[in-house]
Amino acid sequence: MRKVAIIGVGMTKFGENWDESFRGMVTEAGVKAIQDANIKGDEISAGYLGTMASGSLVGQEHAGALIADYMGLNPVPITRVEGACASGSIALRQGVLAVASGLHDIVVVGGVEKMTDLDTAAVSQILGGAGDQEWELFMGATFPGLYAMMARRHMYEYGTTEEMLASVAVKNHSNGVNNKHAQFQREITLEQALNSKMVADPLRIMDCSPITDGAAALVLAPLDSATSYNEKPIEVVASEQTSGTLALHDRESLTSIKAAKIAGQRAYNYAGISPSDIDIAEVHDCFTIAEIIATEDLGFFAPGEGGRAALEGKTRIGGEVAVNTSGGLKSTGHPVGATGVKQACEVAWQLRGDAAERQVKDISYGLTHNVGGSGATAVVNIFQRGY
């Protein structure tokens, strides 16, 4: 199969975009990515769109065809893919496969969610559909509760503290200050995080990513012709997707997400590198505990050491591995279908050296880690410069 590169990236502001429609946001992100790629619309021959729950959130299924139509791309096939909060990364992976196979040359990838038109209770219920409807959601278990159980167990097994959890939020807010696309561009203190409202013990509001509207997009091309479009193409070195148990009660462990661990190992193997080669990582911090677990599952730190590492600043810009330089889901916001695509945008900007005030120096490899639900889908991608 051919090597594949990202030649264009674009995203909307993430936030409560009450003036923006579902279709309008995808189009804005898509046009930005197309302009960034220096391609013409008629060079595009396929697309993939990640959205988790547009049917329930805005009454619109069939979103792939909607976007092909609205962007003037007909009859180009745009395929909607869904794997809960990992939908965006799945779209990227399918796009990579379409180019790698030789079937398509220029492929657009999008991710979107329009979430703030409904009240929080309704959105929580809809997001609960990412877990096991019959065994979890029907019994009242929504995601703050599920991740709270993972946090409690991590505390019990490893001595992880509320301060460690809060330090993740403080870092991500600090990174988000320098990201103009972020929903929250403001610092928070450890005290503010530790004194914020309890949502699901031990997770407070500052441990939770927000409900967000937003879209992000990428343009992919074969690596060997990528520089003819963009002088700084970013190679997708590995893209691995795995499945795990949907319901939490079926897991061997609550302190690790097995699917993510396997996806990470496969991605490192495919790329021929090890965790220590990764300089920046956008990981799925839907809750602060999720970032701690992610940094352990990805092999950056030993099991149980992720919380301490965060508290000690090892995941800050300038630390051992810069985690969530964008601000992560916590500060950038989490329009679920868009998140995986946004993660790839951030890594591309960092590898190009275009990340301005949040730029990490001397990067060789960047990684994205995107999880669906409480870990039943995981996608890990590895990127490097393609020029």
Add this chain to the structure above:
Amino acid sequence: MRKVAIIGVGMTKFGENWDESFRGMVTEAGVKAIQDANIKGDEISAGYLGTMASGSLVGQEHAGALIADYMGLNPVPITRVEGACASGSIALRQGVLAVASGLHDIVVVGGVEKMTDLDTAAVSQILGGAGDQEWELFMGATFPGLYAMMARRHMYEYGTTEEMLASVAVKNHSNGVNNKHAQFQREITLEQALNSKMVADPLRIMDCSPITDGAAALVLAPLDSATSYNEKPIEVVASEQTSGTLALHDRESLTSIKAAKIAGQRAYNYAGISPSDIDIAEVHDCFTIAEIIATEDLGFFAPGEGGRAALEGKTRIGGEVAVNTSGGLKSTGHPVGATGVKQACEVAWQLRGDAAERQVKDISYGLTHNVGGSGATAVVNIFQRGY
């Protein structure tokens, strides 16, 4: 890219399956297909699942991971794809790409919908999400109304009659009598169809496919090793997907579905054949007018001649081209995400010579035509024997 074959097929009974769950139906169809393919579960390395609206219909998104988990396939990635009523064919096409590329060898493909747990009005509203939410559904336009407008225009332009529409239903019910998986295994008369309740003028209840529960599944393998699994593999000769305008008001014509026409032409070109080479076709008869338009768009009959051809028996088993030998959506039922996969099951059974009482003789090529919404997504596949 490698050639790809279907080595296993399976489906549930289609109908009001009140005793069967969403996950249970996919598993039943999947296990049947796996057994038919003579493979072991651990030979499977990827899967694609088509479902349109499981989030709204049963509260369950993240259906790919659910099925990987429930079928004991973890960590194999199963990706949910959605293109409204064409979701099943999109799953097949993505599966074909995964095998053709060389990335995966054995891939499972599923399609499912669980629709009868809600009342008809709620289901109509949810299915309306396959059209343009902002310009059609919000204004009250659900699918019977949209297809009724297409039918009226076809009558106006070409003199198509209610008898011609009804003759499609009569034929498909007649074919369905011999299909044990069909929701309705009974004949209807032209008089019964013409005197049935009006739904959206000129479409009566007998012009409409029903609301259905069901699942279907396929196993794919590289053609060159396919006979080591199944002595009668069926080659996927072409698989083309296109997009068209989502809203009806943006169409150049109401009497043809442009996306389907282009998908058909591309599929014929890829296969190096012409419409007259097709012996059997499973087409998307969500309404009787849709079958008439399909037989014109696919080049079986000239524009405007589809209705007359149906009335004259040219699409019956033994006619010029046997259309919807399974009974079509009208008689087999239309669990939307499952339909495209079921169409491929039927063509495979026919090409293998395993279609019993509804077997068509001397078949070289079979075709499936699957449409999302009122035609914003179209998938056309062409099949022949791979042995």
